Amino acid sequence: MLELLRQENVNPSLIEGIEEYRAKYPASPQQQARIPHPRYPYYGREIWEQAAAALLCGANLLLAGGKATGKNVLAENLAAAFGRPEWDVSFHVDMDAAGLIGTDTFEGGQVVFRPGPVCQCAREGGFGILDEINMAKNEALAVLHAALDFRRVMDVPGYRRVELDPATRFIATMNNGYAGTRELNEALASRFVIIQMPTISPEGLEKLLSGEFPTLEKKYLKQFAALFLDLQKKCESAEISDKALDLRGLLDALRLIRQGLKAGPALDMGISNKVFDSYEQGLIRDVIAARIPAGLDRSRLFAD
Ligand SMILES: Nc1ncnc2c1ncn2[C@@H]1O[C@H](COP(=O)(O)OP(=O)(O)OP(=O)(O)O)[C@@H](O)[C@H]1O
């Protein structure tokens, strides 16, 4: 993992900081099983540096940004780079305090406290990924306030105060555009340092595509990367909405082609069909057709 940071030219003093952190907080054998092995590397030196610096300072990190900007990929990469066990908590409207910190249950005729994911993470010095944090009601999140500020404790009613292990960090993600999200209130936002996640850079995208599709012909790899940039430009100039600017969809389309579909239908399924307005859909198809002929298939795209 640290090798990736070196390849990304991350400032060596930050890498050293991570090494010191790892030496200070080695994971126990039981915790090892929870340390993620990311399927995707995150590409982007500046964001790596900002995120690493924040976590080394002991801050909680909020990754805000559009869809498929690599928020979860980065969060997982960070837990792996820092060598800490990860707890994933997906937020939703019915989330309540018990779902986060834990609840009393009956066990053998006795009431016992069963810790929730945030409580476990806090005790074990884990990395807690608070996914789509703005999906939950702000009131439900109030229980996290003391954990997320200088107090670093959680008061579990009828149980005890749980102090956060010094290695514990929280990384929240949020996407302002998604339906069902709400404004994060100031009290909560104030407890995080916030990174606005950019869309992947052209170089990052080429690295991602060649890592994910090692047998994709170089010429087409460049065309697919350029297609994504074309869509991004159209989006910036407000000619199309950002529904079709979906890196996930582009990767899906390539997988469909590798599976045997022609480029036209595969790119429709991954990209154009995400837009339901027929005029806009036409515009997107034109952008795609200018880069990738609809009849292209696996035999011309992939070397194997
Ligand atoms: N900078 C990047 N480096 C590497 N991969 C990236 C980057 N940006 C996006 N991706 C790719 O985009 C895809 C989606 O990533 P991820 O699930 O982390 O997005 P997200 O920001 O959490 O999206 P959402 O808001 O929809 O949950 C992954 O396949 C990931 O590899």
Ligand SMILES: [Mg+2]
């Ligand atoms: Mg996500």
